[in-house]
Amino acid sequence: HGPELVSPTGTPTGEPEGSRAQAGDYLTTAQGGRLADTNHSLKAGRRGPTLLQDHHLREKITHFDHERIPERVVHARGAGAHGVFESYGTGTGLSKAGFLAAGVETPVFVRFSTVVGSRGSADAVRDTRGFAVKFYTDEGTFDLVGNNIPVFFIQDAIKFPDVVHAAKPHPDREIPQAQSAHDTFWDFVSLHTEAQAHTIWFMADRGIPRSFRMMEGFGVHTFRLINEEGKSTLVKFHWKPAQGVHSLVWEEAQIVNGMDPDFHRRDLADAIESGNYPSWELGVQVFPDTDDEMFEGIDLLDPTKFVPEELAPVQMLGRMTLNANPKNYFAEVEQVAFHPGHLVPGIDVTNDPLLQGRLFSYLDTQISRLGGPNFGQLPINRPHAPVNDMLRDGMHQSADYIGVAPYKPNSLDGGCPFHAGADAGAFIDFPQPVESAAKVRANPASFSDHYSQATLFYRSLSATEQAHVVEAYTFELGKCYEQVIRERQLAALANIDAGLCSEVATGLGLSAPEPEQEPTSEATSPAVSQIGGTWPVA
Ligand code: HEM
Numbered sequence: 203h204g205p206e207l208v209s210p211t212g213t214p215t216g217e218p219e220g221s222r223a224q225a226g227d228y229l230t231t232a233q234g235g236r237l238a239d240t241n242h243s244l245k246a247g248r249r250g251p252t253l254l255q256d257h258h259l260r261e262k263i264t265h266f267d268h269e270r271i272p273e274r275v276v277h278a279r280g281a282g283a284h285g286v287f288e289s290y291g292t293g294t295g296l297s298k299a300g301f302l303a304a305g306v307e308t309p310v311f312v313r314f315s316t317v318v319g320s321r322g323s324a325d326a327v328r329d330t331r332g333f334a335v336k337f338y339t340d341e342g343t344f345d346l347v348g349n350n351i352p353v354f355f356i357q358d359a360i361k362f363p364d365v366v367h368a369a370k371p372h373p374d375r376e377i378p379q380a381q382s383a384h385d386t387f388w389d390f391v392s393l394h395t396e397a398q399a400h401t402i403w404f405m406a407d408r409g410i411p412r413s414f415r416m417m418e419g420f421g422v423h424t425f426r427l428i429n430e431e432g433k434s435t436l437v438k439f440h441w442k443p444a445q446g447v448h449s450l451v452w453e454e455a456q457i458v459n460g461m462d463p464d465f466h467r468r469d470l471a472d473a474i475e476s477g478n479y480p481s482w483e484l485g486v487q488v489f490p491d492t493d494d495e496m497f498e499g500i501d502l503l504d505p506t507k508f509v510p511e512e513l514a515p516v517q518m519l520g521r522m523t524l525n526a527n528p529k530n531y532f533a534e535v536e537q538v539a540f541h542p543g544h545l546v547p548g549i550d551v552t553n554d555p556l557l558q559g560r561l562f563s564y565l566d567t568q569i570s571r572l573g574g575p576n577f578g579q580l581p582i583n584r585p586h587a588p589v590n591d592m593l594r595d596g597m598h599q600s601a602d603y604i605g606v607a608p609y610k611p612n613s614l615d616g617g618c619p620f621h622a623g624a625d626a627g628a629f630i631d632f633p634q635p636v637e638s639a640a641k642v643r644a645n646p647a648s649f650s651d652h653y654s655q656a657t658l659f660y661r662s663l664s665a666t667e668q669a670h671v672v673e674a675y676t677f678e679l680g681k682c683y684e685q686v687i688r689e690r691q692l693a694a695l696a697n698i699d700a701g702l703c704s705e706v707a708t709g710l711g712l713s714a715p716e717p718e719q720e721p722t723s724e725a726t727s728p729a730v731s732q733i734g735g736t737w738p739v740a
Pocket of ligand 1: 273274275276277280313314315331332333334347348349354358359360362420421422423538539540556557559560563564567568571
């Protein structure tokens with residue numbers, strides 16, 4: 203392109219706004235000045251020294267010096283794709299969300315990820331996988347920021363920094379990079395026994411998926427749908443892959459990680475490039491919105507519990523198909539910013555204490571990761587609905603805000619009184635009554651059962667799958683240095699299944715402990731002995 207082909211905004215004609223394709227007849231500086239040479243720095247004579255005056259050299263190296271941004275504090279390693287969600291219309295009685303109406307097609311962007319490993323870690327490790335979907339709806343962006351396992355490690359967001367610090371590499375040696383074979387991880391999950399339910403899911407085959415395309419996804423928390431009549435229903439979101447659910451076995455994963463650490467990233471990109479588009483159905487388990495927020499004895503606000511599909515079948519709402527790879531990994535996959543608080547009318551949160559903490563965490567971390575508060579203006583994060591906000595200025599502001607009065611109502615910028623049509627199409631928080639109670643730092647009693655669902659899950663597996671679980675615990679615990687931690691985790695396994703416990707104990711050369719009479723609960727846990735001292739579990 204010559205200069206005459208460049209639009210007034212600096213974007214080459216035919217390219218998306220703001221894009222800088224490396225194409226054209228000549229190279230320019232970042233200011234658009236034409237360059238004669240990018241391969242030789244400006245020197246005093248052929249043998250130098252190099253001159254400080256060389257602006258092109260300084261611009262090129264300075265930009266390079268600042269190329270990296272912080273990786274995500276969790277879920278640093280991922281792969282993404284664009285696609286479309288087509289609604290069946292079956293959800294309209296439950297939710298007034300426009301994108302769930304019959305036949306509506308909504309663009310989506312999905313990012314799959316591991317949780318613990320750094321940005322450059324291997325794909326086929328034993329870990330939970332993130333499954334985050336951004337729906338660019340006409341009513342604003344809705345993010346469903348889920349995982350491939352239906353339950354979570356902890357019940358209260360205040361423990362999230364702790365569980366992540368325990369799972370990340372040890373601070374002294376920075377190992378292991380991306381697996382759960384270490385002391386702090388097993389120390390945490392054996393002391394904070396609510397983590398046992400999640401842990402057994404990824405000690406099983408789902409911890410090493412065959413492909414991102416072959417994973418289920420779960421919203422984990424209970425959400426609330428609100429229909430046109432204002433009726434609220436509690437739901438859990440599910441993604442069901444048309445490709446089926448498949449896993450690698452451990453030995454395959456070791457070979458894959460050695461030979462192709464990008465295995466999952468490559469698999470997703472290759473499938474889409476060849477036109478073999480992966481798809482998932484989105485569905486919900488539906489529960490009546492009762493005062494106690496329980497269903498069949500399961501506390502719907504406890505994110506370490508799932509509801510068996512035999513008790514509440516998944517009702518399908520639509521289909522998502524991934525049909526385009528990102529053009530630029532950094533711009534799209536690295537800079538995408540999901541948030542569980544990105545909601546649309548008809549979908550709301552519940553009081554799940556883990557979800558409540560997430561509502562704070564994501565925006566906060568993204569301000570640091572993406573360099574200030576304006577990352578919502580990046581192309582991948584821009585809503586497809588019109589934006590008319592009163593935010594101003596800040597690092598990396600690129601919007602030309604016009605008008606003088608960023609407050610409502612105002613009498614200077616003309617029209618748009620704040621409340622005009624507020625309940626026509628606006629998000630209205632569901633007016634759930636809040637119980638009158640004393641402020642406490644405590645869980646409901648219904649959060650105290652830490653084992654029965656781990657038992658239910660383990661006993662639902664086939665003999666081969668159970669053997670994989672035994673091998674996984676034996677391998678991972680075998681990597682712990684501290685005997686006391688191995689023994690404490692064996693005590694937790696005894697509460698899940700005596701056979702599982704005794705087989706892992708045999709593999710570790712230890713004797714199997716007896717199960718506790720009462721399941722561990724925060725109310726009943728005795729002090730546990732710990733390396734270098736004792737402290738209570740709760
Ligand atoms: C990413 C916090 C629980 C799914 C993240 C990030 C943070 C975070 C800080 C990095 C975000 C970024 O830099 O853009 C938390 C906290 C949690 C929590 C505080 C609990 C208190 C969960 C749960 C799920 C989940 C329960 C699944 C249901 C994800 C996913 C990502 C993520 C999928 C990656 C998003 C992406 O691909 O960019 N989380 N998280 N997190 N989290 Fe959570």
